[in-house]
Amino acid sequence: MVNKGKILVVDDNPGIRAALKILLPKYFAAVELLASPKEIHASLREFAPDVILLDMNFEADTNTGNEGLFWLSEIKQRRPQTEVVLFTAYADIALAVEGMKRGAFDFIVKPWENEKLIATLQAASDKAVANNGKGGKAGGKGQKKTGEAGPSMLWGTGAAMTAVRRTVEKIAPTDASVLITGENGTGKDVLAAEIHRLSDRGQKPMVCVDAGAITETLFESELFGHVKGAFTDAHTDHTGKMEQANGSTLFLDEIGNIPLHLQAKLLRVLQNRSVTKVGDTRSIPIDIRLICATNKNLEEMVKQGTFREDLYYRINTIHLELPPLRERSDEIVPLANLFISRYAAKYHRPVTGLTDAARQVLLANRWSGNIRELQNGIEKAVILADGDKLDAEDFSLPLSVPGEAEPAAAAETLEEVEERTIRAAMDRFGGNLTHVAKSLNISRPTLYAKLKKYNI
Numbered sequence: 001m002v003n004k005g006k007i008l009v010v011d012d013n014p015g016i017r018a019a020l021k022i023l024l025p026k027y028f029a030a031v032e033l034l035a036s037p038k039e040i041h042a043s044l045r046e047f048a049p050d051v052i053l054l055d056m057n058f059e060a061d062t063n064t065g066n067e068g069l070f071w072l073s074e075i076k077q078r079r080p081q082t083e084v085v086l087f088t089a090y091a092d093i094a095l096a097v098e099g100m101k102r103g104a105f106d107f108i109v110k111p112w113e114n115e116k117l118i119a120t121l122q123a124a125s126d127k128a129v130a131n132n133g134k135g136g137k138a139g140g141k142g143q144k145k146t147g148e149a150g151p152s153m154l155w156g157t158g159a160a161m162t163a164v165r166r167t168v169e170k171i172a173p174t175d176a177s178v179l180i181t182g183e184n185g186t187g188k189d190v191l192a193a194e195i196h197r198l199s200d201r202g203q204k205p206m207v208c209v210d211a212g213a214i215t216e217t218l219f220e221s222e223l224f225g226h227v228k229g230a231f232t233d234a235h236t237d238h239t240g241k242m243e244q245a246n247g248s249t250l251f252l253d254e255i256g257n258i259p260l261h262l263q264a265k266l267l268r269v270l271q272n273r274s275v276t277k278v279g280d281t282r283s284i285p286i287d288i289r290l291i292c293a294t295n296k297n298l299e300e301m302v303k304q305g306t307f308r309e310d311l312y313y314r315i316n317t318i319h320l321e322l323p324p325l326r327e328r329s330d331e332i333v334p335l336a337n338l339f340i341s342r343y344a345a346k347y348h349r350p351v352t353g354l355t356d357a358a359r360q361v362l363l364a365n366r367w368s369g370n371i372r373e374l375q376n377g378i379e380k381a382v383i384l385a386d387g388d389k390l391d392a393e394d395f396s397l398p399l400s401v402p403g404e405a406e407p408a409a410a411a412e413t414l415e416e417v418e419e420r421t422i423r424a425a426m427d428r429f430g431g432n433l434t435h436v437a438k439s440l441n442i443s444r445p446t447l448y449a450k451l452k453k454y455n456i
């Protein structure tokens with residue numbers, strides 16, 4: 001069946017373009033092919049593709065994929081509703097995860113299988129159509145919206161998350177500054193929203209600023225505001241995010257990305273509890289609760305002199321560390337089920353759950369992109385699935401061990417999940433401890449201790 005989607009292929013290999021020129025028009029309403037990414041901007045404007053199949057390396061002899069990542073963010077900035085499928089000859093899972101974190105829909109490795117390529121492009125096209133329906137807001141990370149109601153948070157029952165939850169319950173109603181750390185995709189934004197929701201300020205919208213997404217020149221104006229005429233483009237007065245957050249919570253994401261000279265200005269505002277707009281002399285008192293997040297090690301940055309120590313102590317009254325998903329295995333199945341119901345409703349698919357084999361594959365995966373990667377995987381699987389349960393084959397995951405161990409149930413203990421994951425990895429790597437330790441991201445001594453503990 002021909003999908004309504006418009007596909008743009010960007011690849012400098014003429015042979016690949018020739019093959020796709022024959023294949024794709026059988027399945028899609030319109031297909032455009034470009035040899036160079038330099039023409040992407042024009043094509044975004046004129047052709048307005050739903051999906052871009054984007055080569056990762058355009059210069060001969062390079063295989064870093066950096067060019068692909070650069071063009072991915074260009075596309076996402078200019079036309080966020082367009083979905084991007086990365087196309088690479090180099091099977092690099094780290095690059096795939098990086099691309100997904102930056103908003104790519106999926107990753108296809110060359111040489112490709114026609115069936116998989118078409119299915120992926122069709123799923124991406126369906127998602128692009130859904131994106132268009134909600135005004136172009138697409139997945140991936142972009143500028144955050146003030147007051148956007150974040151999705152509700154599912155709390156894990158493992159030891160680490162139980163401890164985080166207890167702390168959150170104690171500190172949420174106070175005005176203490178909170179620093180949330182953790183790898184990308186562990187749920188820092190979601191946790192910030194939860195703290196705000198539980199606080200006395202929860203009736204007002206939380207104001208979010210992604211410090212990683214604002215240019216240095218706009219930072220002050222964005223945060224503190226400006227008055228008309230303060231600089232060339234300041235045609236009107238602008239209320240900064242700090243003032244907008246008055247009486248509420250300010251969530252400052254990616255705080256580790258703020259350059260030193262701006263850190264000094266931020267500190268001054270926090271100390272004085274007042275803000276002065278760019279181009280103004282009057283100071284406006286502000287009453288905000290500050291929550292910051294970062295995936296960087298700020299303590300290390302303080303030692304290296306790239307993060308101000310005084311600012312670090314100011315924002316870090318309470319420190320919450322979100323563990324990576326691989327250390328929160330008890331959450332994988334409940335989260336997967338949550339995302340299944342969310343996406344089944346969104347895409348009108350009759351999917352209701354997971355087969356045992358699918359649970360198995362999800363539990364055995366490493367999830368370097370954490371909950372975001374799981375969410376993306378479920379979204380794609382829901383779009384592509386044929387039956388009412390997602391099966392192992394609906395996920396293209398590297399560490400799958402279908403049908404080996406006992407099916408996982410949501411009620412399993414963390415230890416049971418850990419034991420099964422280790423057994424699965426031992427089988428997969430034929431007992432090669434170096435490979436098993438590496439795949440589980442633990443040291444060999446830790447692995448020895450666990451093998452002994454579980455009598456493996």
Ligand SMILES: Nc1ncnc2c1ncn2[C@@H]1O[C@H](COP(=O)(O)OP(=O)(O)OP(=O)(O)O)[C@@H](O)[C@H]1O
Nearest residue numbers: 151152153154183184185186187188189190371372
């Ligand atoms: N506990 C949770 N319950 C439900 N959904 C969650 C949970 N944690 C994270 N998610 C979902 O996973 C995705 C990633 O979460 P979030 O953006 O909060 O991570 P993050 O740590 O802030 O990532 P980054 O470091 O890239 O900013 C989001 O779509 C979010 O809705």
